Amino acid sequence: HLTAPSPPLTALRAFEAFARHGSMTAAAAELCVTHGAVSRQVRLLQDTLAVQLVSGSRRRLELTPAGTQLASRLSAAFRTIQGAVSAVRADDRRVIEISCLGTLAMKWVIPRLERFLAAHPDVLVRLPESYAPADFRRHRYDGAIRIVPDGEAVPGAEATPFMLQHQGPVLAPHLIDPARPSDVLAGLPRLYASTFPEAWPLWSTLTGIALPPAPVEREFAHNHSMIEAAVAGMGVAIAPWAFVAPDIASGRLVAPFDFARRPSRFVFLRPLDRPDAAVDAFRDWLVAEGAASPPPPTPSTSPAAETAPAPPPAAGRSNPAG
Structure with missing residues (x-):
């Protein structure tokens, strides 16, 4: 034949x-x-x-x-x-490719990644940046980290939420008057990322804080660019807590208002038909790190507090204004 x-x-x-x-x-x-x-x-x-x-x-x-x-x-x-x-390569470590939101990779994943690598020395992790919907039919990465609305299914993927999503205003410390923090909402340029242009209106709705007209609005391609612009004093930005927590901890930024809980989560996605122990380990590590991450702080000031009468000085203390 x-x-x-x-x-x-x-x-x-x-x-x-x-x-x-x-x-x-x-x-x-x-x-x-x-x-x-x-x-x-x-x-x-x-x-x-x-x-x-x-x-x-x-x-x-x-x-x-x-x-x-x-x-x-x-x-x-x-x-x-x-x-x-x-x-059969000389370096027999397993390489996994995890498509990740660029700002989350820089601000949250990479600062923690050494802990995963130390626990799994036989695994190497690559983090190509992408904001596009995860499509495991067209792309060969082993997993993806995305923001997914609560209750929304991702076709063809196993979805594991690992961290809640909070969003709030941040700005450089020298731009804020502690006595009148809400002035920043009316007096400063308002910064936002083109990857989520509805961030400011959504924050206003979720917190009940009315937004006055912005004197100037400035758009940035990605959150990491917008955050650096805020650090440089270009205006007040609206950003996810996970993206700005390191800069607030270091004092590069301050957060005068609430971080609102958005109806979405950071989610790890993996294809349904590809069992992989290394990817399982990375997924489980993300869940553990998400659970250990501190929530956003409660602000010490709010627009409502500005109009409330000042409390009387404590007994036995001198009045510093006196």
């Missing part, structure tokens, strides 16, 4: 990358080749198998049922190959 020729590995690799990304351009970027090279490899694979794997116009190619079936099995096979190669 004649045996059908096996398709080239490069063609299988190009097709699998296209199927994950849903884009020839993205697949080409991952493989460091041209868009045309990926397209030619996909056509070669179809010709070799005599099966149509993609359909549609050049700009809107989609997988056929046969293409979907093949892509799923190829992704699993390439993961197996990657694991086999990693297992």
